Amino acid sequence: MNNYKFADIYIGLEQAFNQKITADMMDHFLEISGDNNPLHTDSNYAKEKGFHDRVVYGLLSSSFYSTLVGVYLPGAYCILQGIDIQFSKPVFINDNLKIFGKVSYINDAYKQIEIKAFITNQENKKVSKAKIKVGVIDE
């Protein structure tokens, strides 16, 4: 886990990591969220709707934005204060995602940083993007 302190952070600082989506993750997300919409649970239904397989929950793939800030940027001293996500392409089981974030703004008075982040799949297509506000609690 990274542990950037507020003084270490600068505009343009970036971090990235990779994450594969598994069927097991889908099962766990269903158990936690109770979202049993067939688009996520039934391959045949998803195919009827024009997708090649069931669609991964948007909030499952975007949960890695939490990992981005909580583990990588800034890491240990993070407190997530806001996130605005836009989805652009579906994610499927076995997709290999890359989660990327870069510091875009620093509020010195309140020790808050803003991170522009996005997730790409194995074809380097952007599946979502996010603006994330994070407090840095290093004192």
Add this chain to the structure above:
Amino acid sequence: MTREEIFNGVQDIFRDIFDEDDLVLQDSTNADDIEEWDSLNHINLVSAIEKEFKIRFALGELTALKDVGAMIDMMVRKLK
């Protein structure tokens, strides 16, 4: 930039952050007057104002402010 222009710009930011299109600010408006003006929204306000007006605030400057009018007055000085 005139005080009125700054005031109107700040009012637009308040309307956006508190999601109230008809919110009308007064110089005397403070956190007691807007229910959702909590600590996180306060940070959101300051960040939005810094970015929109391309100015920076120090924590000491902000803690001394008692209402919107005081904030606008400080912005007028910074934007001179």
